[in-house]
Amino acid sequence: MRSIYLSVDTPRWTPRTESDLQSALDQGLLSESHYTDFKRGLTTGKSANRELARDLASFGIDGGTLVVGVEENRDGSFGLYPGPLHGLAERVEQVALTIPDPPLPVYTEMIPSDADPDVGYLFVHVPPSPAAPHMVDHRYFGRGDKTKHHLADAEVRRLHNLRRLSETDTLALLDAEFDRDPVPVERRSQAHLFLLAEPINGRPEMLLSLVSGREWPQRMLLFTRGAILNQPTSNLRFAPELLSATATARRAAGAALTSYDLTADRRLRDDSHDEDAVELEIHEDGGIRIFMSRLSDRMTNPDEQVVFDAGAVMYARHLIALVLAAADQAGYVGNWALAVGATNLRGRRSYEYRNGWDATDGPRFGEDTYRKAAVVSHAQLLATPGQVTGQLLARLLRALGTDDKFAPFLTDATESATST
Structure with missing residues (x-):
């Protein structure tokens, strides 16, 4: 399992089990940030694939990790929502390599649920890309404190x-x-x-x-x-x-x-x-x-x-x-x-x-x-x-x-x- 960068104080965190993930959420170690985003699950279809591509492209500048199977609750806490793992990693990798321009290399790793190994959590690691920023649908994307955003032309020129x-x-x-x-x-x-x-x-x-x-x-x-x-x-x-x-x-x-x-x-x-x-x-x-x-x-x-x-x-x-x-x-x-x-x-x-x-x-x-x-x-x-x-x-x-x-x-x- 690859390390996840959380902050300057916690540059390396390596979850290996469902319990590791739950413990990190309970302790407030893992939360949405400039380097981390959560998705309860990934829907299918052309529109969903392009939205996923935009999420991945937003991490291309500084790097980060998309965690599938975690969602923020109404009270601000985070919960685990294990989903089907079959074919999920392959779909994410295909989206990353076919929709962003230029293509965006990613790593994917799975943690199965303790109760059912057919469901679990997918970690999508996006290393900082030397080709960043990446474009989806003719727009360049970056990431703020917790969410993605379109990059202005001046910012794109600066990064290039x-x-x-x-x-x-x-x-x-x-x-x-x-x-x-x-x-x-x-x-x-x-x-x-x-x-x-x-x-x-x-x-x-x-x-x-x-x-x-x-x-x-x-x-x-x-x-x-x-x-x-x-x-x-x-x-x-x-x-x-x-x-x-x-x-x-x-x-x-x-x-x-x-x-x-x-x-x-x-x-x-x-x-x-x-x-x-x-x-x-x-x-x-x-x-x-x-x-x-x-x-x-x-x-x-x-x-x-x-x-x-x-x-x-x-x-x-x-x-x-x-x-x-x-x-x-x-x-x-x-x-x-x-x-x-x-x-x-x-x-x-x-x-x-x-x-x-x-x-x-x-x-x-x-x-x-x-x-x-x-x-x-x-x-x-x-x-x-x-x-x-x-x-x-x-x-x-x-x-x-x-x-x-x-x-x-x-x-x-x-x-x-x-x-x-």
């Missing part, structure tokens, strides 16, 4: 502008990471990879419990291993792996796991080689940063370095896994701004065009840097991590002529093995 600005702002954060490169300029011979994630509407200190307290190093190591090792099976292999970052260090914004090559104050050690530096940084406010300095390397040809596309793809998938784990840790189901960037790429070809160990063919990358940002929903991260990876890396792979080779990793299809 905010969506564009978020990607621009994310690229500015990526540029700041370029500036923070821990490898001194005079020692930079390889391409470096940078990845970041920021919750769009996260809460202050949403990951504070992960990066503070007496045993934060152990918690952070377990968190990272759990996120990466629990990924869907991927046959990509690349060194250095993110899990090679095992040394812990405090950072101004939170804490970090680093490889041996970086000092506690984020400097490349004098006795270290450029190619092995790795760092994962997690911020108290939910931000994630990853640095890896071996996106390119010399193989057998001392005069040419090759780009490891497989490393970029693997690390992008790791970023997505870490974001999902952070969202679960914080009970946050909102949108995320993601970005991937690389430096020192000009004139380099992909390792995939190798003859033996050397790259002997393939297009050379024509710019020094690569930068790409995307704003994605929690639903996209869960359901289509390959497509999200494609949003971040497909343009780089096309420029290197290897998009076909890595297509399975960008489309959530069966993945093939690639190692470096």
Whole structure:
């Protein structure tokens, strides 16, 4: 069962039984709000479907949950009214994906009644949508304190502008990471990879419990291993792996796991080689940063370095896994701004065009840097991590002529093995 956001004080509430739901109503924990709406039941027919679509669309901006099987009584209290569950979730999902424009992804979960498992309650979770606001019958919808309303043209323009600005702002954060490169300029011979994630509407200190307290190093190591090792099976292999970052260090914004090559104050050690530096940084406010300095390397040809596309793809998938784990840790189901960037790429070809160990063919990358940002929903991260990876890396792979080779990793299809 997914957590429900009720308020800043109660960011995570997970009902599992009819008794949980009744108890929350009795205690006043669960009530209609900007994030929650109740329906005694859902009637059928074209008109009812369009009204349901308007209700769902109103949650698209900030997210929320529609609870079917609860109604407000005349005295202001709330009561349980379990209804037939057969086909209800499928109908809601079909409405959400066919009537709002653009389509609105939702999650549905059922709690059967203790007395009769054929009736019960349906929770319809609407994550904040990166495509919001959503239109129904040529009108955009939002939500006030407790009810939906039509959005004025000015508000629609403002929301669309905010969506564009978020990607621009994310690229500015990526540029700041370029500036923070821990490898001194005079020692930079390889391409470096940078990845970041920021919750769009996260809460202050949403990951504070992960990066503070007496045993934060152990918690952070377990968190990272759990996120990466629990990924869907991927046959990509690349060194250095993110899990090679095992040394812990405090950072101004939170804490970090680093490889041996970086000092506690984020400097490349004098006795270290450029190619092995790795760092994962997690911020108290939910931000994630990853640095890896071996996106390119010399193989057998001392005069040419090759780009490891497989490393970029693997690390992008790791970023997505870490974001999902952070969202679960914080009970946050909102949108995320993601970005991937690389430096020192000009004139380099992909390792995939190798003859033996050397790259002997393939297009050379024509710019020094690569930068790409995307704003994605929690639903996209869960359901289509390959497509999200494609949003971040497909343009780089096309420029290197290897998009076909890595297509399975960008489309959530069966993945093939690639190692470096």
